[in-house]
Amino acid sequence: MxxxxxxxxxxxxxxxxxxxxxxxxxxxxxxxxxxxxxxxxxxxxxxxxxxxxxxxxxxxxxxxxxxxxxxxxxxxxxxxxxxxxxxxxxxxxxxxxxxxxxxxxxxxxxxxxxxxxxxxxxxxxxxxxxxxxxxxxxxxxxxxxxxxxxxxxxxxxxxxxxxxxxxxxxxxxxxxxxxxxxxxxxxxxxxxxxxxxxxxxxxxxxxxxxxxxxxxxxxxxxxxxxxNKSPIVQGTPTTAYHGHFDIKVYLNDTRVNLGLAKYQSKEPKELDPYIHLHDGNGNLVHLHKTETTLNQFFNSLKMNFTENCFILDGGKKSCNSESSSLKMYVNGVANTQYQNYVPQDLDRILISFGPVNDKNLTTQINSVTDLSCIYSLRCPERGKPPSENCVGGVGTDCTD
Known part of the structure; x- marks a missing residue:
């Protein structure tokens, strides 16, 4: 995808x-x-x-x-x-x-x-x-x-x-x-x-x-x-849905470590029941509901993300200026939806703040992992995902 x-x-x-x-x-x-x-x-x-x-x-x-x-x-x-x-x-x-x-x-x-x-x-x-x-x-x-x-x-x-x-x-x-x-x-x-x-x-x-x-x-x-010329209404899975996407955030070429414990969800105290990190993995985000935005994800981490600024949970701001800019790439393609983007299963997302003409962008894009393919069972030739501690609330597939 x-x-x-x-x-x-x-x-x-x-x-x-x-x-x-x-x-x-x-x-x-x-x-x-x-x-x-x-x-x-x-x-x-x-x-x-x-x-x-x-x-x-x-x-x-x-x-x-x-x-x-x-x-x-x-x-x-x-x-x-x-x-x-x-x-x-x-x-x-x-x-x-x-x-x-x-x-x-x-x-x-x-x-x-x-x-x-x-x-x-x-x-x-x-x-x-x-x-x-x-x-x-x-x-x-x-x-x-x-x-x-x-x-x-x-x-x-x-x-x-x-x-x-x-x-x-x-x-x-x-x-x-x-x-x-x-x-x-x-x-x-x-x-x-x-x-x-x-x-x-x-x-x-x-x-x-x-x-x-x-x-x-x-x-x-x-x-x-x-x-049969019969319109199809695709069923939107609001229950029993478990998708994944990979993400990396770089601010002035320094990676934001989303693997820190404070950013991880643990049952029964999920930071957000529908979009979160867990098991100490800061590269892979778990989705339990469609139509969930990046804004919801970062807000759950007490961060703020817009087209103009990325603000860390500690308050440090990285905002657009004449020399520096915030950029987002989804699957290697520039994307301007920023906080309004709805991540899809298997997405690879890069958020980067740095020089307007950042020479490190290609390296950063390539650094985004491709774990979601394994976790979503789309590439069995690469092996099975590790056992997960399923984390989620009512309306997710983590109900047992």
């Missing part, structure tokens, strides 16, 4: 089906007369520009081309280094296999985790020149192994193409020339325009899923209802 992880997993907002036609190679959505869904519908010029990689399903292991008669279009923005995207990839494959010919599935790169995100996205587009985009796309996700550690270095990206039976000379020339660099950058920019702030992010007929489904059955039901 990686960053992304960013990445957000939970449930989904209201969605509606619309007709799909193809004009000049670009998919456009037409209103079918049914109730307009809650949520902004994004222009198809942004979501599915000409030249996008589109498949209408998988039959006998082979990807089908786009189908103008498909009932709906599903657009995903993802990063090839994003573990949550990798975990979700088998679900989208299962979905388009089951609904072959009925869904046009579009993958757009949202490459923000680092240089290997950019290069792997370029490589996938180079593979499309040899009609191997989807095969290469799948290969990248099944061979994730850390972020910016050389897994998707150029030499490996070229070897992947060779393994998949592509013409190596043609592929290597494409990758070395940076042929698709601008296209990769434009894809990420389109995602930002569409409101993407975590990966994976999905759009059904132009409407963004504010929270992505937590299981294949939920995803399937959502798609089926959209096909």
């Amino acid at each position: 990686k960053d992304i992880i960013r990445h957000n997993f939970v449930f989904i907002a209201g969605i509606i089906a619309t007709a799909v036609i193809i004009i000049g190679g670009v998919y456009l959505f037409g209103n079918n007369g049914s109730t307009k869904p809650n949520g902004k519908q994004i222009s198809n010029d942004i979501l599915v520009p000409k030249g996008s990689n589109i498949t209408s399903g998988i039959v006998n292991g082979k990807y089908l081309p786009a189908d103008s008669s498909a009932q709906l279009t599903l657009v995903e923005f993802g990063d090839y280094q994003c573990p949550a995207c990798g975990a979700y990839s088998p679900l989208t494959k299962q979905l388009i296999t089951e609904f072959s010919g009925k869904i046009n599935y579009v993958f757009r790169g949202f490459s923000f985790i680092g240089p290997e995100s950019l290069k792997s996205a370029e490589a996938a587009d180079c593979a499309s020149d040899q009609n191997k985009f989807w095969e290469y796309h799948d290969y990248l996700y099944t061979h994730q192994n850390g972020e910016n550690k050389g897994t998707f270095a150029d030499v490996n990206l070229k070897s992947f193409a060779n393994i998949l039976g592509m013409d190596s000379k043609t592929f290597d020339k494409c990758l070395d020339s940076g042929k698709y660099k601008n296209q990769v950058d434009n894809s990420t920019n389109d995602g930002k325009l569409a409101g993407v702030n975590s990966t994976p992010s999905f759009f059904i007929n132009g409407v963004k899923m504010e929270n992505i489904p937590g299981s294949y059955d939920e995803f399937k039901k959502l798609i089926q209802n959209a096909m």
Whole structure:
């Protein structure tokens, strides 16, 4: 939800089906007369520009081309280094296999985790020149192994193409020339325009899923209802909900230690029953209710956070000036919602105060841990989370 992880997993907002036609190679959505869904519908010029990689399903292991008669279009923005995207990839494959010919599935790169995100996205587009985009796309996700550690270095990206039976000379020339660099950058920019702030992010007929489904059955039901032209009202889990997000706060390049005992919640005296730290872990925040803001979290720690100032519990202020500014990044992407931001499951959040042009920002962003993926059981390949002392009040899943 990686960053992304960013990445957000939970449930989904209201969605509606619309007709799909193809004009000049670009998919456009037409209103079918049914109730307009809650949520902004994004222009198809942004979501599915000409030249996008589109498949209408998988039959006998082979990807089908786009189908103008498909009932709906599903657009995903993802990063090839994003573990949550990798975990979700088998679900989208299962979905388009089951609904072959009925869904046009579009993958757009949202490459923000680092240089290997950019290069792997370029490589996938180079593979499309040899009609191997989807095969290469799948290969990248099944061979994730850390972020910016050389897994998707150029030499490996070229070897992947060779393994998949592509013409190596043609592929290597494409990758070395940076042929698709601008296209990769434009894809990420389109995602930002569409409101993407975590990966994976999905759009059904132009409407963004504010929270992505937590299981294949939920995803399937959502798609089926959209096909039936029946608006879906996503159930908002106010009970039995336990999400997580990672956070770091730096003030003038000094990390605020949220692992201190005074910031930790202990049953039955939670600092806040719905959003809190516990077990001495200052990097991981536990969520027990949706629509809970960062303002609520910091207030529970006796801190104050606005777009202009960050005030510690002891009263020390870090406020905007001509030379210094407060910044917030969610899943590696600048975010200006500040105290009003509603953290999502798997978010990685950085709050930083320092020079206006802070050279340490990239290092700080990369320092934000990625524990929520483990604690929310989204990446079982990384092991199980440690036993927790569940802390929460009435209306949470910590009731036993």
